Amino acid sequence: MFERFTLIAGPCLLEADALNVEVGRQLARISSAVGIPVVFKASFDKANRSKGDSPRGPGLTLGLKQLGRVKDETGLPILTDIHEVDQAAVGAQVADVLQIPAFLCRQTDLLRAAGETGKMVNIKxxxxxxxxxxxxAVEKVRQAGALGVTVTERGTFFGYGDLVVDxxxxxxxxxxxxxxxxxDGTHCVQRPGLASGSSGGDPEFVPSLVRASVAAGCDGLFLEVHPDPANAPSDATNMLPLNELEPLLERVAAIRAALAEVGEATVPGEAVAPSSAG
Structure with missing residues (x-):
């Protein structure tokens, strides 16, 4: 479980090794600078793209090798999402945290397979x-033997093509x-289906929603970041530019410090950020 306030961050989709590792190195540096543990996240396969011809990623075998390189180069623990039962055990060979996508959060077999790996599981x-x-969903994963469970809030449908955060x-x-x-401060600003058949987004709202969520008592953050979001192969319209992450986290740290001063910073069920040792 996540014992301290923790950030899960990285690009939506794995890209070239150089970009993956550089993002990981920057995240490790920022983590040290602001004092917030970081888990590197990226997907090896985006199986739920809106369009059939949208980029999906390098696939399971190559993707896990790429994630392993990020872990080796940065020392950061790794999170990746799985979409099929047989991906759980294989993904757990590299990932410290397995993630269940929001669209699959009721899939019993997938939840149990993730839990049976004995890894931490993050359920969207x-x-x-x-x-x-x-x-x-939490009970299915717990009963299967997961090391720990977290749940991620990523917005709620507000009619067609919009999400809101309660x-x-x-x-x-x-x-x-x-x-x-x-x-999840980046997916919650998506505009599903409003970009010529793919998801659009309103990234200008990411900082304010992140600040509000911290004040409201979330136990950690999930942010997709990229050095050049406009040219990213996935979620280009809602990722946070990497150079905006550190100043945002400085504000997050200030909000948490203010809450601590008035006795509001206790976080029930805080959990430990997973070790990259696997």
């Missing part, structure tokens, strides 16, 4: 799901599920 809350309804969700899910609750 479905965009249609009430906070309390995540209890069943700041009450952090307290409601933590109370119901008894696990740390992470806030």
């Amino acid at each position: 809350k479905g965009q249609w799901t009430a906070p309390e309804d995540m209890v069943s 700041m009450r969700s952090f307290q409601r899910m933590r109370t119901a599920c008894g696990v740390p609750i992470i806030f």
Whole structure:
């Protein structure tokens, strides 16, 4: 479990080794500078792209090799998402945290397979799901033997083509599920299906939503970052530019310090950031 306030960050999709490693190195440097543990995230396969011809990534075999290089070069623990049952055990050979995508958060076999690896599991809350309804997903993973579980809030459908964030969700899910609750500050600004058949986004709202989520008591953050979001192969319209991450985290640290001064910074069920030792 995540014992300290932790950041999960990285590009949406694995790209060239040089970019992956450089992003990882920058994240490690920023982590040291602001005092917030970082878990590197990236996907080897985006199986849920809106368009059939959209880039999906390097695939499982090459993708895990790339993630392993990032781990070796940076010392950061690794998170990646899985979409099929047989990816769980293979992914766990490299990843310290397995992630269940929001669209798959009710898939019992996938949840159990992730838990059976004995790794930590991060479950994205479905965009249609009430906070309390995540209890069943958490229990499936726990009962299968996961090292620990976190749940990530990534917004709720607000009609067609829009998402909103209910700041009450952090307290409601933590109370119901008894696990740390992470806030995904980049996917929550997506505009599903509003970019010629792919998802658009409103990235200008990322900083304000992140600050609000920290004030509301989230236990950690999930942010997709990229040195050049406009030219990224996936989620170009909602990723945070990498050079904007450190100043944002400095504000996050200031908010948490202010909460601590008034006795509001206790985080029930805080969990330890996983070791990159695997």
